Amino acid sequence: MEHDKIRQKQMEEMQKRQLEEQKQVEVETQIASTIRSLLTEEARQRLNNVKIVNKELYLCK
Secondary structure, three states: HHHHHHHHHHHHHHHHHHHHHHHHHHHHHHHHHHHHHHOOHHHHHHHHHHHOOOHHHOOOO
């Protein structure tokens, strides 16, 4: 009985993580799409360099 509760909780946590990851992918896809439509290729490359060096700055957190 207790084992089932633990397993159920683990499943719920795993599903929650998967949903969060899926949302993050969707947000990143939207950001990339917006960036592609607004910036030149050179500007996108510079922004990508910022992303590599400092992800927090890239995400404006």
